[in-house]
Amino acid sequence: xxxxxxxxDEILFSQFLKGDINAFENLYNRYRESLYTYLLRSSGxxxxxxxxxxxxxxxxINARVPFTTGSFKAYIFKIARNxxxxxxxxxxxxxxxxNEELEDMADSKPNMERQIDSEDCGERLLxxxxxxxxxxxxxxxLKEESGLSLEQIATMLDVGRETIKSRLRYAMKRLxxxxxxxx
Amino acid sequence: xxxxDHQDPAISKLYQSRDKATPSADIDAAIMAQAxxxxxxxxxxxxxxxxxxxxxLVPLSTAALVVMGVSITIKIMNQPDSSYLQIAPTxxxxxxxxxxxxxxxxxxxxxxxxxxxxxxxxxxxxxxMPETIQEADVIKQEQQAxxxxxxxxASPKVGAASTEREERQRSILKRSIxxxxxxxxxxxxxxxxxxxxxxxxxxxxxxxxxxxxxxxxEWLNHIKLLVDKNKKEEARIEFERFRESYPNYLxxxxxxxxLG
Numbered sequence: 001x002x003x004x005x006x007x008x009d010e011i012l013f014s015q016f017l018k019g020d021i022n023a024f025e026n027l028y029n030r031y032r033e034s035l036y037t038y039l040l041r042s043s044g045x046x047x048x049x050x051x052x053x054x055x056x057x058x059x060x061i062n063a064r065v066p067f068t069t070g071s072f073k074a075y076i077f078k079i080a081r082n083x084x085x086x087x088x089x090x091x092x093x094x095x096x097x098x099n100e101e102l103e104d105m106a107d108s109k110p111n112m113e114r115q116i117d118s119e120d121c122g123e124r125l126l127x128x129x130x131x132x133x134x135x136x137x138x139x140x141x142l143k144e145e146s147g148l149s150l151e152q153i154a155t156m157l158d159v160g161r162e163t164i165k166s167r168l169r170y171a172m173k174r175l176x177x178x179x180x181x182x183x
Numbered sequence: 184x185x186x187x188d189h190q191d192p193a194i195s196k197l198y199q200s201r202d203k204a205t206p207s208a209d210i211d212a213a214i215m216a217q218a219x220x221x222x223x224x225x226x227x228x229x230x231x232x233x234x235x236x237x238x239x240l241v242p243l244s245t246a247a248l249v250v251m252g253v254s255i256t257i258k259i260m261n262q263p264d265s266s267y268l269q270i271a272p273t274x275x276x277x278x279x280x281x282x283x284x285x286x287x288x289x290x291x292x293x294x295x296x297x298x299x300x301x302x303x304x305x306x307x308x309x310x311x312m313p314e315t316i317q318e319a320d321v322i323k324q325e326q327q328a329x330x331x332x333x334x335x336x337a338s339p340k341v342g343a344a345s346t347e348r349e350e351r352q353r354s355i356l357k358r359s360i361x362x363x364x365x366x367x368x369x370x371x372x373x374x375x376x377x378x379x380x381x382x383x384x385x386x387x388x389x390x391x392x393x394x395x396x397x398x399x400x401e402w403l404n405h406i407k408l409l410v411d412k413n414k415k416e417e418a419r420i421e422f423e424r425f426r427e428s429y430p431n432y433l434x435x436x437x438x439x440x441x442l443g
């Protein structure tokens with residue numbers, strides 16, 4: 001259950017703060033893939049995702065007191081997102097419309113006749129997600145990768161619940177239009 | 184637009200079917216190493232803070248004790264009348280055999296040594312107390328001014344009378360509990376006077392004598408009483424002794440008139 005899972009996360013984190021390395025390892029394995037996938041698909045850049053991923057866990061490791069936000073999951077995803085925003089502000093990169101990255105992604109796939117299969121649709125989906133407006137992409141990836149509720153995502157992004165719903169609605173609409181033949 | 188358009192199970196299913204990205208093994212190792220280092224560092228910091236605290240425990244405790252001891256000593260030394268602390272113990276305990284005690288006091292009452300040998304100081308707390316030179320001088324002066332009745336002879340009353348005497352002694356001591364200044368003023372002769380009951384004095388007189396030692400006002404009242412009883416000579420002697428003890432005490436005018 002989600003609730004018991006969140007409670008376990010808090011207990012594990014508290015135990016880690018008391019010196020239990022195994023508790024940290026459990027916690028790390030629990031969010032290793034989802035956090036990294038979120039960062040990679042949000043930035044589209046392995047190097048950037050690696051750096052932010054390590055920084056995010058470093059912040060968690062060096063915390064002196066238990067987190068005060070709702071859950072550990074929201075806590076670590078918020079850290080990761082804030083680091084990403086800071087990184088983009090420093091480097092003046094735009095997540096949306098990075099032509100160089102889009103070309104890389106296009107080049108990675110052979111120029112074949114379009115076939116309706118799950119892998120191709122999956123790739124197309126990831127491609128479409130990568131070019132969504134940043135706010136819509138954030139909302140979509142947080143929803144899919146972290147499993148947080150709309151309320152938790154809204155709290156993390158400091159917006160209202162309806163705002164998150166609206167962003168998701170536009171994202172889904174665009175994805176449905178592009179992947180109509182896959183769905 | 185449908186209200187539920189913000190979610191699409193098909194799209195979610197398609198998205199979730201994609202393989203997850205994973206960090207490299209190097210990154211995993213680096214993060215785990217950092218976590219272990221953090222735990223070790225916290226343990227060392229905690230130990231260090233505990234050791235630091237323990238290291239200072241003994242010196243701080245010692246310093247606190249020294250400061251407390253010095254403060255208390257200074258406070259005691261600055262008391263208005265700390266002479267009672269300096270009174271030397273006498274050779275005799277408070278409640279030795281009643282006969283011996285009475286005998287020694289009688290001897291002193293009759294023999295009245297004139298020089299430096301100090302009169303036995305009254306025990307204040309049922310234990311022997313030291314006697315100062317000042318106290319010896321005061322005793323000597325009082326002895327010289329003491330009325331004759333102190334030298335009355337009487338056969339000692341042992342047995343039941345000695346028990347009574349002991350109780351009177353206790354009552355003297357109890358009534359001589361420190362006043363507001365915290366000072367006990369029991370003249371050594373109080374014992375003699377009290378025991379003079381064994382020499383045949385009335386209990387009333389003894390009680391009157393005991394009272395004068397408690398506070399100056401009562402002493403003056405006693406002197407007035409003597410005047411009222413037409414014992415002017417005694418009253419004058421008592422007044423002289425009062426003056427010696429309380430030279431700066433303001434004497435009521437009516438008493439001065441009575442004494443002439």
